Amino acid sequence: MREDTTALHQQAPAALPEVSHVLELLEMAWERGRDALSTAPVSAAQIRVMYIIEREPGINLSTLRRRLEVAAPSATRLCDRLQAAGFLRRTPRPGDRREMQLTLTEAGTAHLREIRRRREQALRQAMNRMTPVTRDALAAGLAALCEAVAEPLRYAEEQLIEESG
Structure with missing residues (x-):
């Protein structure tokens, strides 16, 4: 069964500020982890x-x-x-x-x-x-986000391969 992508696209902007904030926090944590190495x-x-x-x-x-x-x-x-x-x-x-x-x-x-x-x-x-329920929800949401992010990256990589081949 296919989801209604129109409804999904209308919902995305409401979540963008929160997702952006989370990504910024993760970026800061990543930097701290990298910079902590002496x-x-x-x-x-x-x-x-x-x-x-x-x-x-x-x-x-x-x-x-x-x-x-x-x-x-x-x-x-x-x-x-x-x-x-x-x-x-x-x-x-x-x-x-x-x-x-x-x-x-x-x-x-x-x-x-x-x-x-x-x-x-x-x-x-x-x-x-986090509670187990919120961890499960996070895992499911991140899996979906990874797939959505990976698709254009795969396309860009295919384009690079075609250009160099």
């Missing part, structure tokens, strides 16, 4: 680079730049900083030594793991203050 703090943009490389080990700089939707010099600077921090490794791609592949180092992987641990700890504390 060793080599990295920017939000650098964390995003690390997430992409973790999901796509061996990605090249050109593809990374497209994923980030930034200019080549910006992507290069982000990678330079991560490499200087010991979180990123550049190695020549087998078969084409001119092309560099990007991978996280053990330190980079450990840094992401620690950021996630701290973020999960903060979320766990907040969610423990």
Whole structure:
């Protein structure tokens, strides 16, 4: 059975301020979790680079730049900083030594793991203050929001693949 999307679209604006506020609070919590690490703090943009490389080990700089939707010099600077921090490794791609592949180092992987641990700890504390019913409602709502957000991202990624292919 298909939902009436007209009614859904009319309801969305009423929820936008609350959702926006929650996202801002989460962003502050995420930043706090990242900034609390004493060793080599990295920017939000650098964390995003690390997430992409973790999901796509061996990605090249050109593809990374497209994923980030930034200019080549910006992507290069982000990678330079991560490499200087010991979180990123550049190695020549087998078969084409001119092309560099990007991978996280053990330190980079450990840094992401620690950021996630701290973020999960903060979320766990907040969610423990919720009732089981509200936690279930949150999980269902977030699953729906993730799907709604992921659809345009998948489309954008497909477009990038078509452009580079």
